[in-house]
Amino acid sequence: MTTTTTATEVSSSDLKSIAQFVENRSAILCPEDKYYLFEARLRPVLRKHEVADLGVLAAALRTGPAPALAEAVIEAMTTNETSWFRDVHPFEAIKTGIIPELVAARGSTKKLAIWSAACSTGQEIYSLAMMLDMQFPELGNWDVSLHGTDINLEVLAQAKSARYSALEVNRGLPAQYLARYMERDGASYVLSERIRSRAKFEQLNFVGPWPVMPRFDLVLCRNVLIYFDIDVRARIVRKIRDTLSPGGYLVLGSSETSIGDVDGFSRVVFGRTTVYRKEAR
Amino acid sequence: MQAMVIDDSRAMRAILRRIVTELGFDCTEAGDGQEALDKMKAGEVPDLCLVDWNMPVLDGLSFIQAVRGTAEWRHITLMMVTTEGEQAQIVRALAAGAHEYVIKPFTPDAIEDKLQLLGLVGVRA
DSSP states (O other): OOOOOOOOOOOHHHHHHHHHHHHHHHOOOOOGGGTTHHHHHHHHHHHHTTOOSHHHHHHHHHTOOOHHHHHHHHHHHHHOOOOTTTTSHHHHHIIIIIHHHHHHHTTTTTEEEEEETTOTTSHHHHHHHHHHHHHOGGGGGSEEEEEEEESOHHHHHHHHHTEEEHHHHHTTOOHHHHHHHEEEETTEEEEOHHHHTTEEEEEOOTTSOOOOOOOEEEEEEOSSGGGSOHHHHHHHHHHHHHHEEEEEEEEEOTTOOOOTTOOSEEEEEETTEEEEEEOOO | OEEEEEOSOHHHHHHHHHHHHHTTOEEEEESSHHHHHHHHHTTOOOSEEEEOSSOSSSOHHHHHHHHHTOGGGTTOEEEEEESOOOHHHHHHHHHHTOSEEEESSOOHHHHHHHHHHTTSSOOOO
């Protein structure tokens, strides 16, 4: 199902229309200070339904959108929320399989570099940072670098600030971590400086030129590739492969179990999670 | 699996009941900690309790301490669901024996996320 493709500029009244539509259909409130999330969440919907931009989408929602478009908007705004330790099992695989293996393999250099390739507001990379701090005290004297990238500058700004609402900290952050690593500041929760300072963030558009990247031992690129066509997906996976050290791991989203025909990886299963290990050449 | 929602707000009990019922639990309710203990002593022992902190008669923290102090109830998973969001309060609840903690207001997903962490519901594909 497609709709008009004429591009228009998005205005605050358009954003309000989208918020109103989501609220009417799902009862999920979208306050103005969260409007910046619309672009990141709805971008894949715009692409899939061939809608030029948020202004066009707002117009379509006001005049009665096609059911498939309406459903996609609601789904994007209500189920794609970033949560801490999202999907649980990949983090179990990282904790019980990947990190112990990397710790053993990198013991001579004591260096570990991890990249959250579509980091959104930071929950994924900070979940890892807290997990490493709590579960792997032996990494205390290692050089552990944590990188987060996203196309959206506004989500990156929140990631850098590491400031979250109660609604956000409720989403999957275990109470032990909440008590140990979050400090309350008015109505917000701020991740402790000790953890926050370990992560660096920068903008990256997967289909644009990539900045110079360090070599990574673990890359998480979850729930992003599904929005690209198969050729672009393969191109991105090849570029990620080239950033990985031999023996390094790529973790995809739980519904993205295939890397297509990209070579140079072995498929490894940890419990309920399938990941990809870059082969040594 | 049996859940018990313990909250003095009827509206909040209804919201939580709907969420856990949709996740596959059978659900009972109590309006305060003492009513919950009375039901449990009468044989209505749940697998999961969602417990408010501030309630008349017996508050949530005292309820958790009472459950943790009773050997035959040690298997019960206890999740605090409360407006008390200070770090010190969270630490107190965990020290008393709460397994998880949700700060009001919350979205239904938050309850599901926490129950996934506790292994009480599966992760959706």
